[in-house]
Structure formats: structure tokens, C-alpha cells
Amino acid sequence: MAISADSTSRPVPASRRLGSVPWYHAGCSGFSVTALANVPPSDDSMIRAALVRGAISCQTVEEIDRALARELWQIGYVANVQHDPANRAVLLVEISTDR
Numbered sequence: 320m321a322i323s324a325d326s327t328s329r330p331v332p333a334s335r336r337l338g339s340v341p342w343y344h345a346g347c348s349g350f351s352v353t354a355l356a357n358v359p360p361s362d363d364s365m366i367r368a369a370l371v372r373g374a375i376s377c378q379t380v381e382e383i384d385r386a387l388a389r390e391l392w393q394i395g396y397v398a399n400v401q402h403d404p405a406n407r408a409v410l411l412v413e414i415s416t417d418r
Contacts, residue, residue, distance in 0.1 A: 337363055337414070342374045342383065348408045350374070350400075355415040358396065366414055369394055380410070387412065 337352040352370060354363070373386035380400070387398045396414050403409040 334413070335360070337367060339409075340367065340370045340374060340412075342377075342410070344378045344383075345380050346408060347380070347410055350410045350412045351403065352412045352414065355413065357416045358414050362394070362396075365394055366391070366396060369396075370398075370412065383410070 334353045334355050337354050340350040340352060342349050350370065352367075354360075354366065358366070369390040370387060373390040374383060377383040377386050380402075384398075384400045387400060391398050391414065395416065397417055399413040399415070401411045401413075403411050
């Protein structure tokens, strides 16, 4: 009995955690960062650096949203920033290639 290539392939995860980025402003303690499947793992360190650059001078969630969008746009990514419904002190940042 032959096994088809489809039956042995692993499913691609919908997203993966990139870790957290500390940010102690606006009642938050940091970002919980995930990347969607269309973001190659080889870009993780470049994305993290862009997140840190964007967070350095921001004091409000509105500023951080714009700063992250600007930093990530330059390297070909976008971020969706939301408060974590379970823990309002954490911002959820989802990275994707969708422009």
C-alpha cells in the first residue's frame, strides 16, 4: 500500500509565539507577540528588533500602535495590536505579511 505525500505531511501551525517584549506604560507590562504562518521564522529577530525600536519612545497604546505599524512596515510586515481580554496589562501583537 502506498502512502501519499499528503498523508505524511505535517500541518502548518496557524501561528507561533515570538516571545514577549517589555513595555511598562499605559498600565501595561508588555506585548505578547505571535507570528502568523506566513511569517518565516528566519525573520523573528528582525521583527523583535522592530518591536523594541517601536516601543522605546511610546507612552500610550495609540502611540505604540502607530510606532509598531511604522517599524514593521519598513521590513514588510504589519501588526494587529489588541488588549488581552484575560489580562488587560498585556498587549497582544499579531504579526503578518498582509498589507
